[in-house]
Amino acid sequence: MAEATLARRTPGRRRPALAGFAFSSPWIIGLVVFMAGPILVSLYYSFTEFNLFQSPRWVGLDNYATLVKDPKFLGSVFNTAYLAVIGVPLGLAFALLVALALNFPVRGQPLYRAIVYLPAIVPVVTASYLWRWVFNAQYGYLNQVIGRIGLPQPNWLADPVWTKPAVLLITWWGIGATAVIYLAALKQVPQQLYEAAAVDGANGWQRFWYVTWPALTPVTLFQLVMGVIAALQIFAPTYLLTQSRGNAANGGPGDSLLTYTMHLFHNAFVFLKMGQAAAMAWILFLVIGLLTSLILLTSRRWVHYGSE
Amino acid sequence: MSGPGHLSRRRFVGMGIAAAGLGGLAACSKGSSSSGGKVTLRFSYLWTGQEAKALEKVIGKFNKSQSKITVKGVSNPDAQAQLAAMTGSKGAFDISDNFGSATGAWAEKGVIKSLDDYIKKDSFDLGDFTDSSMAQCRYKDQVYQLPIAVNNSALFYNKKLFAEAGVQKPPTTTSEWAEAIGKLTRTDSKGRLTQLGLAGASGAGADYRLLGVTHGGRWYDKGKPTPENPGNIAGANFYVDSVIKKYGIKEIERFVSGFGDYQSPQNPFYQGKLAMVVDGEWQPSFIKNFAPDLEWGVVPVPYPDDKPELAKTNLVAPGTFFIPSNSQHPDEAWEFMKYLVSKEAMLSFTKALSNLPARTSLLKDPAYTSIENFDLFLDLLASKNATSIPSEPSLAQYTADLATADDKITRLTKTPAQAYADVAKAAKSYG
Numbered sequence: 001m002a003e004a005t006l007a008r009r010t011p012g013r014r015r016p017a018l019a020g021f022a023f024s025s026p027w028i029i030g031l032v033v034f035m036a037g038p039i040l041v042s043l044y045y046s047f048t049e050f051n052l053f054q055s056p057r058w059v060g061l062d063n064y065a066t067l068v069k070d071p072k073f074l075g076s077v078f079n080t081a082y083l084a085v086i087g088v089p090l091g092l093a094f095a096l097l098v099a100l101a102l103n104f105p106v107r108g109q110p111l112y113r114a115i116v117y118l119p120a121i122v123p124v125v126t127a128s129y130l131w132r133w134v135f136n137a138q139y140g141y142l143n144q145v146i147g148r149i150g151l152p153q154p155n156w157l158a159d160p161v162w163t164k165p166a167v168l169l170i171t172w173w174g175i176g177a178t179a180v181i182y183l184a185a186l187k188q189v190p191q192q193l194y195e196a197a198a199v200d201g202a203n204g205w206q207r208f209w210y211v212t213w214p215a216l217t218p219v220t221l222f223q224l225v226m227g228v229i230a231a232l233q234i235f236a237p238t239y240l241l242t243q244s245r246g247n248a249a250n251g252g253p254g255d256s257l258l259t260y261t262m263h264l265f266h267n268a269f270v271f272l273k274m275g276q277a278a279a280m281a282w283i284l285f286l287v288i289g290l291l292t293s294l295i296l297l298t299s300r301r302w303v304h305y306g307s308e
Numbered sequence: 309m310s311g312p313g314h315l316s317r318r319r320f321v322g323m324g325i326a327a328a329g330l331g332g333l334a335a336c337s338k339g340s341s342s343s344g345g346k347v348t349l350r351f352s353y354l355w356t357g358q359e360a361k362a363l364e365k366v367i368g369k370f371n372k373s374q375s376k377i378t379v380k381g382v383s384n385p386d387a388q389a390q391l392a393a394m395t396g397s398k399g400a401f402d403i404s405d406n407f408g409s410a411t412g413a414w415a416e417k418g419v420i421k422s423l424d425d426y427i428k429k430d431s432f433d434l435g436d437f438t439d440s441s442m443a444q445c446r447y448k449d450q451v452y453q454l455p456i457a458v459n460n461s462a463l464f465y466n467k468k469l470f471a472e473a474g475v476q477k478p479p480t481t482t483s484e485w486a487e488a489i490g491k492l493t494r495t496d497s498k499g500r501l502t503q504l505g506l507a508g509a510s511g512a513g514a515d516y517r518l519l520g521v522t523h524g525g526r527w528y529d530k531g532k533p534t535p536e537n538p539g540n541i542a543g544a545n546f547y548v549d550s551v552i553k554k555y556g557i558k559e560i561e562r563f564v565s566g567f568g569d570y571q572s573p574q575n576p577f578y579q580g581k582l583a584m585v586v587d588g589e590w591q592p593s594f595i596k597n598f599a600p601d602l603e604w605g606v607v608p609v610p611y612p613d614d615k616p617e618l619a620k621t622n623l624v625a626p627g628t629f630f631i632p633s634n635s636q637h638p639d640e641a642w643e644f645m646k647y648l649v650s651k652e653a654m655l656s657f658t659k660a661l662s663n664l665p666a667r668t669s670l671l672k673d674p675a676y677t678s679i680e681n682f683d684l685f686l687d688l689l690a691s692k693n694a695t696s697i698p699s700e701p702s703l704a705q706y707t708a709d710l711a712t713a714d715d716k717i718t719r720l721t722k723t724p725a726q727a728y729a730d731v732a733k734a735a736k737s738y739g
Contacts, residue, residue: 051417052391052395052417053394053395053417053418053419054417054418066737069737070737071730071734072712136565136566137561137562137565137566138562138563138565138566139566155558155561155562155565157565158511158512158561158564158565159561160719248704248707248708248711249704249705249707249708249711250708250711251712253715253719254712254715254716254719254721255712255715266708269388269391270704270705270708271704271705271708272391272413272417272704
């Protein structure tokens with residue numbers, strides 16, 4: 001009502017724009033005060049020695065220089081890169097396979113879709129705790145199963161070689177959301193293209209490679225970017241799998257699960273080195289920005305938009 | 309890979325600031341908290357469950373005795389929230405608890421109040437508190453915390469398994485200990501472990517801090533980390549040589565991964581999977597709850613054969629009270645703290661938890677005789693070889709680096725000497 005009145009009295013665009021800003025001001029103010037402000041403050045902190053309690057002391061680039069020499073920092077970069085480089089592409093491929101399977105017109109299809117999506121709605125804390133049991137080397141469900149088919153039964157959560165694959169298994173278990181997006185994209189592939197391909201005598205693989213995959217590339221780009229960002233910030237599963245008593249810093253066996261954000265968290269809240277933690281946050285921010293731009297740049301070579 | 313499971317950088321930074329801000333806001337609203345002439349003291353503690361109940365009993369008694377102060381206890385076991393509340397200009401609580409290990413880091417940053425003025429004004433007698441507990445409450449010659457309950461550890465052994473293996477008596481020296489470990493470790497026909505002579509209660513490693521000290525080591529000297537002290541290395545070597553190398557880390561880890569929950573009847577020591585374990589003074593009451601039929605004994609951690617003067621060495625960790633610098637009622641908080649660490653309150657609280665009291669005069673109190681074998685822990689605490697790791701500001705980071713080193717030692721990827729040399733290198737940048 002108020003908007004309509006406004007619009008009638010003042011033809012032109014300025015008033016509605018102002019009204020728009022007025023309506024969105026709670027969000028804008030929130031963004032500036034609770035997001036932009038703290039983000040800028042954290043940039044300042046990254047150049048200081050700050051322990052939460054005393055005034056920050058300017059130290060220039062010291063925090064950044066210290067990180068380069070910190071073996072735990074380098075270890076955490078490796079661990080995170082491992083999870084991102086192996087986890088994201090395989091996760092996407094896996095989700096795509098699942099989506100293709102779910103796209104087959106079989107009986108009980110809605111049920112299968114529900115089953116695949118179900119893990120995505122299990123809270124990550126609950127899931128991680130359940131997986132702690134599943135991974136138990138002696139009485140865990142996973143080793144029971146793979147032992148029966150004659151595979152070696154690794155000590156998932158105690159052996160540094162197997163802890164990261166364990167985390168990947170947890171994240172892949174929750175790919176339901178990714179698979180559903182792929183499924184939606186699959187529904188959008190124009191049927192006449194398949195018909196045309198069939199007329200040209202294309203086999204199943206050719207139909208996938210020349211028709212389905214190009215149509216899926218925009219969605220893949222989106223999921224790749226989101227996946228990389230999420231993987232670089234992975235925290236909850238690793239934190240919960242390594243959790244120990246009290247407020248102690250724990251990176252799992254051999255620090256094999258000390259991810260980037262976990263090391264950041266330890267610096268901030270266990271060692272009370274907020275400046276160091278802020279520096280880590282900004283490095284992560286820049287790396288994510290850089291990687292995202294790189295992916296977007298290369299996307300011109302492999303992403304096809306239907307309208308082009 | 310999305311959703312709330314991942315710590316968004318923005319949200320993360322925002323959260324910290326918001327938490328700090330909320331702490332301040334909460335303080336504003338509760339700041340002027342005197343009603344009817346009485347000051348309401350906000351007491352936030354980390355204890356929960358049964359322990360919180362024991363503490364509430366103490367609070368209740370104090371409130372009854374008071375005409376000026378009412379204490380309101382809140383169980384808030386979130387150490388992060390505790391920190392956040394202490395960052396604002398007005399705190400969310402007036403008194404709280406932590407461990408002696410926090411003293412140095414907090415005192416140096418001015419987060420907690422020095423109690424020296426109060427102690428002087430009231431001529432408060434510190435003489436009755438055990439030296440090892442007070443050591444962790446001091447930083448640079450000032451007292452910042454006062455201890456109530458104390459933890460230390462000793463060697464528990466399973467009498468039935470000892471009899472089966474023909475081990476006549478629990479070990480007192482490290483050579484006897486190594487021998488007993490060998491006799492008490494068993495494997496099945498396939499060479500798989502079915503019983504271990506010694507291991508950590510929840511993992512393949514051991515309490516390397518304590519083993520270092522019982523071998524004459526020190527973790528700090530004059531405020532500087534000394535991980536490479538020969539005693540520390542000897543302590544770790546003892547465990548590596550007499551357990552890890554003998555049975556193989558892969559096999560031990562497989563065996564250990566089948567251990568049940570620590571605080572349950574499935575605890576490996578109660579189950580007879582572990583013949584010996586180094587554990588704390590709370591175990592007598594745990595065993596009574598979870599494994600009442602277990603035949604067990606407890607002795608001091610053995611000392612090296614050539615160093616009998618190190619007999620009864622033990623590491624002490626006190627649970628402590630402090631007043632944050634941003635407390636609104638520090639004077640009243642001090643009054644309450646005096647009560648908390650008084651003999652009466654300390655006795656009622658520690659007995660309920662089966663923790664050790666921090667006062668020397670309570671070490672012989674008959675109230676503790678109902679707890680089985682508790683006298684050994686009381687005796688260890690009274691020993692001149694009761695010691696604690698000094699609460700230096702770098703302790704949290706040092707502990708984290710030592711844990712990383714311990715892991716490498718247990719896994720045999722580095723020798724104790726190499727692993728602790730790495731820590732020494734890292735320790736140079738603690739500042």
